[in-house]
Amino acid sequence: MADFENIKLTENGGVLTITINREDKLNALNQATLAELKTAIQGVYDDHDIKGVIITGAGEKAFVAGADIKELSGLNEMNARKFAESGQEIFELIENCHSPVIAVVNGFALGGGCELAMACHMRIATTNAKFGQPEVNLGIVPGYGGTQRLTQHVGKGKSFELQMTGDMIGADEAKSLRLVNYVEADKEAATAKANEILAKVATKAPIAIGLVVDCVNSVFNSDENGYQTEANAFARCAGTSDFKEGTDAFLAKRKADFKGE
Ligand code: CO8
Numbered sequence: 001m002a003d004f005e006n007i008k009l010t011e012n013g014g015v016l017t018i019t020i021n022r023e024d025k026l027n028a029l030n031q032a033t034l035a036e037l038k039t040a041i042q043g044v045y046d047d048h049d050i051k052g053v054i055i056t057g058a059g060e061k062a063f064v065a066g067a068d069i070k071e072l073s074g075l076n077e078m079n080a081r082k083f084a085e086s087g088q089e090i091f092e093l094i095e096n097c098h099s100p101v102i103a104v105v106n107g108f109a110l111g112g113g114c115e116l117a118m119a120c121h122m123r124i125a126t127t128n129a130k131f132g133q134p135e136v137n138l139g140i141v142p143g144y145g146g147t148q149r150l151t152q153h154v155g156k157g158k159s160f161e162l163q164m165t166g167d168m169i170g171a172d173e174a175k176s177l178r179l180v181n182y183v184e185a186d187k188e189a190a191t192a193k194a195n196e197i198l199a200k201v202a203t204k205a206p207i208a209i210g211l212v213v214d215c216v217n218s219v220f221n222s223d224e225n226g227y228q229t230e231a232n233a234f235a236r237c238a239g240t241s242d243f244k245e246g247t248d249a250f251l252a253k254r255k256a257d258f259k260g261e
Pocket of ligand 1: 024065072075108113135143144
């Protein structure tokens, strides 16, 4: 596994854990960290042995406390767009990944950290997690897709409130807003829950799982007819050996053994 300075990769039973590893800066995302994150996610696209991904932050205090404000402070109108677009591209890679990606949110998930969590397919928070888009405090708007994904997750009114006030919300409120799937007592329990979900997904037909990602994401792509995407995905699944295996196994009252073919 490649050597990284700002993230840590560990693999266990087909689950890759990507830990943002700048604990002294509350795991703030600088450009070097984002570049490493991109390489790690691209690796998932190429490695079919990876059945699922967990993204988390080092330590107990923060998932990611945002983009690195020191770096942001040097931006101007010329280069800021490029910064935002290159971050958006990485978060889209996460969102479109055919392996399930779960954020284990342990502490602050602010600004780019909240945006990173929202780009994952699911979020499991610890009770001390805090979510927020505090960019207005710095005189900016979210730039890594937060204006879009927060609105998709929590609806327009709450999205306006959170972005206009910059207020943080706790894990229970985030769950009641459907921003997180589960709240667990601590990082260990949240990681166990993420692994439990990923282990279950790993027993399903991989091609179908990847196409669920495409179909759900198509809901939010105004250039795409999601119903057509779904019909195409359905047809593609029907042509796989896994479809035959799944239906044969059901009819024979045995457990299906999917091969991803
Ligand atoms: N960037 C850089 N350093 C950070 C960040 C950050 N986002 N957050 C914390 N740190 C650093 C602190 O500077 C401090 O470093 P040092 O010890 O060297 O002084 C260390 O982490 C510990 O932080 P604190 O001492 O502040 O810890 P506290 O417990 O007192 O406070 C908070 C914790 C409340 C989380 C506080 O650190 C904070 O408010 N952080 C900033 C949160 C924030 O505003 N995040 C949004 C940033 S903007 C953004 O993410 C935009 C994304 C889109 C970019 C688009 C592309 C251009």
